[in-house]
Amino acid sequence: MSHIAEIYRADHDEAARQAFVGALKSHVNGPMEADLAKLYYEKLVERDTGELDEVIALFEQEAQYRLWGSAVYTSQDLLWESVGQTVDRVRPEFHRRWQAMKESGATYGSLSLDPELNLPEPIGSREIHRQPGGYFHEASPDDLTSPLLYFSSVELYRAAKGLGTNAKTGEPGMAPLMLKVMREKFPQLEPKRILDLGCGPGTETLGFARGFQEAEMHGLELSSPFLRFAHLWAEEQGVAVHYRQGNAAATPYPDGHFDLIVSHILFHETSHEILPQIMQEARRLLAPGGVFFNADVAYQTDRITVPKQVTNAWQVAYNGEPFWRGFAETDVREAMRAAGFDNDRIFADYVPLGSGDYFMFGASKAE
Ligand SMILES: C[S@@+](CC[C@H](N)C(=O)[O-])C[C@H]1O[C@@H](n2cnc3c(N)ncnc32)[C@H](O)[C@@H]1O
Numbered sequence: 001m002s003h004i005a006e007i008y009r010a011d012h013d014e015a016a017r018q019a020f021v022g023a024l025k026s027h028v029n030g031p032m033e034a035d036l037a038k039l040y041y042e043k044l045v046e047r048d049t050g051e052l053d054e055v056i057a058l059f060e061q062e063a064q065y066r067l068w069g070s071a072v073y074t075s076q077d078l079l080w081e082s083v084g085q086t087v088d089r090v091r092p093e094f095h096r097r098w099q100a101m102k103e104s105g106a107t108y109g110s111l112s113l114d115p116e117l118n119l120p121e122p123i124g125s126r127e128i129h130r131q132p133g134g135y136f137h138e139a140s141p142d143d144l145t146s147p148l149l150y151f152s153s154v155e156l157y158r159a160a161k162g163l164g165t166n167a168k169t170g171e172p173g174m175a176p177l178m179l180k181v182m183r184e185k186f187p188q189l190e191p192k193r194i195l196d197l198g199c200g201p202g203t204e205t206l207g208f209a210r211g212f213q214e215a216e217m218h219g220l221e222l223s224s225p226f227l228r229f230a231h232l233w234a235e236e237q238g239v240a241v242h243y244r245q246g247n248a249a250a251t252p253y254p255d256g257h258f259d260l261i262v263s264h265i266l267f268h269e270t271s272h273e274i275l276p277q278i279m280q281e282a283r284r285l286l287a288p289g290g291v292f293f294n295a296d297v298a299y300q301t302d303r304i305t306v307p308k309q310v311t312n313a314w315q316v317a318y319n320g321e322p323f324w325r326g327f328a329e330t331d332v333r334e335a336m337r338a339a340g341f342d343n344d345r346i347f348a349d350y351v352p353l354g355s356g357d358y359f360m361f362g363a364s365k366a367e
Helices: 004-008 012-047 052-060 063-104 145-160 175-185 203-211 224-237 274-285 306-318 324-328 332-338
Strands: 110-112 193-197 216-221 241-245 258-264 286-297 346-353 356-364
Touching: 004 063, 012 052, 012 063, 012 306, 052 063, 052 306, 063 145, 063 224, 063 306, 110 224, 145 224, 175 203, 175 258, 175 286, 175 346, 175 356, 193 203, 193 274, 203 216, 203 224, 203 241, 216 224, 224 241, 258 274, 274 286, 274 332, 286 324, 306 324, 332 346, 332 356
Parallel strands: 110 241, 193 216, 193 258, 216 241, 258 286
Antiparallel strands: 286 356, 346 356
């Protein structure tokens, strides 16, 4: 059976388009953003009142800022156009493989979908990253378009933001780094049961499962098409993962069911209201001594410059990152304390990655 990366390998025209989009994104995220920072420090800083919304209003009067915004917006449109062409090409092959697996049945893990699940708002009705149709759209009950779009776009995003890990398409990108940091922090950790919250199309889940091969691996996710894809890919890779559709803020698992609960880039896609509920739920689900370990974007307000706060706020308003600012302004240590974790068992660290950092935070539950 061919690997996802082989099916996905862009043909000549797709590669040319994707290279252009990647270069454009690198340009707007790199030199154009750097020029906006210069504009702020040379011209706007003296009128900075300390109120972010007022600083944004100052930027909005500048043609340079509006040009940057329209370039980012266009680069995102082009991203979906270019990725969409690849997805149109690969979709029939994935559907053929999905049908074949449905007929033969699962060998290693399982998939439990919940047609009655109410998608929590506001995420339920948003097109995150402006992905056409969003995470939850299904044109038919077996449609795999949304996960195929999602993870091919993630590859482009990573490259454009300098977070490339060189992982093959479909292979875990960040799980290996998370596992490395986790092992340094918790050398004794030998989980029997692991839960990946907001596991999406399951590529990182495979990394966690491979990292702890003796453990029973579970993945929880809101999107049924993502889960179908995750299940198919895990079965094809011969990795046992039990996937379930559900809301991380209110799961059906019993108290103390897991020794390790992980998430990768879940929290910057959850609203202020849901974030505390997910943290409380994680604490409930952890066995005594269990570990809660999360990785996410490192754009906390207190460590980024004012111009970066302005461009991030723009992403929230116009580019399908509705929860980015809320997460950046959340004190995750305080949120974990409020969820009941002991202060001296909480961690929140910045780990160098590529040209930036990754934010890793969590806690262990008291014995
Ligand atoms: C940025 S994606 C990350 C997916 C995956 N962890 C990865 O690294 O590829 C965030 C995922 O969290 C899911 N999600 C958001 N809120 C959730 C919730 N309350 N419960 C379960 N999943 C949620 C989204 O549907 C989405 O698939």
